[in-house]
Amino acid sequence: MMIKTSPIIITILSLLTITTITTLYLHNSIAYAATDAPLNVVSGGGNGIAPLTGFFPKDIQINVGQSVIWTNPTTVGEPHTVTFVFDNSTRSGVVSPLSVSNTTKFTPLPPGSNNAPILLPDKNGSNTIIALNARTFNPTVIDSSGNVKSLSPNAHYTMTGTEKYVNSGWFLPKGYEQEFPGSGNTFTVTFEKPGTYKYLCIVHPWMTGSVTVK
Numbered sequence: 001m002m003i004k005t006s007p008i009i010i011t012i013l014s015l016l017t018i019t020t021i022t023t024l025y026l027h028n029s030i031a032y033a034a035t036d037a038p039l040n041v042v043s044g045g046g047n048g049i050a051p052l053t054g055f056f057p058k059d060i061q062i063n064v065g066q067s068v069i070w071t072n073p074t075t076v077g078e079p080h081t082v083t084f085v086f087d088n089s090t091r092s093g094v095v096s097p098l099s100v101s102n103t104t105k106f107t108p109l110p111p112g113s114n115n116a117p118i119l120l121p122d123k124n125g126s127n128t129i130i131a132l133n134a135r136t137f138n139p140t141v142i143d144s145s146g147n148v149k150s151l152s153p154n155a156h157y158t159m160t161g162t163e164k165y166v167n168s169g170w171f172l173p174k175g176y177e178q179e180f181p182g183s184g185n186t187f188t189v190t191f192e193k194p195g196t197y198k199y200l201c202i203v204h205p206w207m208t209g210s211v212t213v214k
């Protein structure tokens with residue numbers, strides 16, 4: 001005897017399959033990882049008329065040793081950052097004042113501020129200084145001793161939990177990476193220490209999210 005499956009049953013079965021392969025489940029608005037596979041957090045999205053400025057999901061919970069991958073699916077070149085500021089004295093914006101005591105030595109004006117000038121070649125081959133903070137553009141880590149390390153675009157960083165500052169740099173949708181110096185299109189962090197790690201986007205400071213590591 002042949003059993004005929006109705007289209008409705010097929011639809012229900014497909015929905016069940018989709019549900020089982022989803023790696024997140026929601027509880028009290030926190031998205032939990034159902035497996036130890038890397039978790040994707042969407043940064044921004046939308047288009048040039050209505051770009052989205054948020055992280056989706058905003059708050060996630062993962063396991064020790066698990067990785068989070070941030071990507072930017074916007075259809076125009078709208079940049080975002082994933083920036084962890086653990087020591088508030090390292091916080092500074094895209095545009096930051098710097099004083100120059102001689103031709104080479106730049107000193108951040110706010111005490112302890114995490115500033116560095118951007119140098120671009122001008123038409124004579126000399127450097128022109130722009131008062132933008134390179135450490136908001138470029139992937140940067142400041143460790144517990146204050147040592148600054150620049151990472152490559154699309155960096156995969158392992159967070160020890162002792163850092164003062166960890167920044168993805170500006171990351172853009174695929175194909176738009178060349179619009180800003182130091183930009184990539186993804187940022188990955190592996191979390192090795194339990195705790196709650198809050199972050200923001202420097203370009204849109206109201207974009208915030210958190211990673212809770214258990």
Ligand SMILES: [Cu+2]
Pocket residue numbers: 044053079080081201202203204207
């Ligand atoms: Cu943003």
